[in-house]
Amino acid sequence: MSTRLLLIFGFVLSLVTLMVACQKIMPSAPAEDELLDGPVEGLTYEQSQRFLLGDVAFNDEIFTPEKGLGPVFVATSCGSCHAGDGKGHPFTTLTRFGQVDETGNKFLHQGGPQLQNRAIPGYKPEQIPAGATFSKFTPPANTGLGFFELVSDADILAMADPNDEDNDGISGVPNYSHLAAYVVPPANAIPKDGKYIHRFGKKGAAYNLLHQTVNAYNQDIGITSSYDPIDVYTHLAIDPEISTQTVNDVVFYLQTLKAPIQRNQNDPAVQRGSLIFNQINCAGCHKPTLKTGPSPVVALSNTEFHPYTDLLLHDMGPGLDDGYTEGSAKTFEWRTPPLWGLGLSINSQGGQYHLLHDGRAKSIEEAIQMHGGEATASRDKFAKLSANDKNDLIKFLKSL
Ligand SMILES: [Ca+2]
C-alpha cells in the first residue's frame, strides 16, 4: 500500500493503516473472508475515492432536524439499520402499509407506503391508517448488490417459468412496475406494457440502486434530493436536503461493495451439502451462478458470480403471505433472497439468526421449514433427508 495511496488518502488511509496494524496485533481480528464491508478489488483511484465518500455518507452521516431530518422518519442514518452492511436485526424493521389487491396502493397519499413512526419535535409520527394491511421487513445485507444491477433482463427472463412448463412446481416471475421519473433504464432493458423488471428489495419493487437509495433517503430519513424533492410530510416539493453528488456516491458505494466470500469450500461435508442443495432443487430458485454485463468497474464487468438467487418472485404459500402488495408482487410473493453471506449474517444479527423477510425464522433449518407454495416439494425433500445429509446441507449454507 503505499506511499502513493498514503499521499492520496491522507487521513483516511492513516485510519485504515491503524486498523490493519491493530489486526496484526489482535489475533481475534476477523479475516478478509469474514468481513462484509470492503470494496471489490481493482478500483481505480477515482473509484476508490467515490467508494470512500459513499461509505462515509452511508455509515457516518447522522441526520438532525438542522440537516433536514424528517419531519417524520424511521431512522437517522443508513448505517443505523444496515450496520456493517450485514443483515439487520428485527429491532430495525421497516413497516409498510397498503391493501391486499393489485389495484395499487390506495394509501400512497398518506406520505408513501412506509410508516414513519418517529417525528422531530412539534410533529406527529404516522400511524397505520384504518383499513390498511401492513408488513414488516428486516434489513437485508447490502453486499454484492452491484452485481445484481448488471444482470440483463434477458437473463432474468430466461430463469422465469410463469406457466411452469417444466413441471417442477416452480414458476417465478419478475416484478414488473412503472419506472420512477428519474430512473434511466439501460438500452437492453425488456419492458412489458410500459412496465420494467424491478429486482431490488424483498418484493423486488426497486428498479436499481439509485431508486432504492433515493427512496431510502426520502422514506426512511425524510431527506429530499433532486431526484425526489417531495417531502413525505407535506407532500410538497422542497429544496434538496442532500446533494445529488452524495446520493450518487452512496449508489456507487453500494455498487462496489464486494460480494461475500465463500469459506471452507474444501470441507468434504460442504461439498456434499452443495450437491444435496441441487438434488432437492433448492437451486430451482436459489440459482448458484448468474452473470453480469459490461461495467466501467473492472471487478463487476462481464463476470460470473455466485449469489444463490434468480431475482424472481415466487409464491411462497399462505404461511408467508403478508397481506401487502408492491408493484406487481402479490401478497404471497417474495423475491428469492441471495444466500451468499448467510453464514456471516448471524454475527451481524447479534449472535442469533433472524431469517425470512421479517426475521421470524431463528435458524436456517426453521427458515427452510417455513417455505411453502412453489418451494413445497423442496421443503418436503429436506424434511426426509437423513440427519447427516441435513448437517451437510446446513454446513454448506453456512459456508456461503
Ligand atoms: Ca426533510
Ligand SMILES: [Ca+2]
Ligand atoms: Ca408514510
Ligand SMILES: [Ca+2]
Ligand atoms: Ca418450473
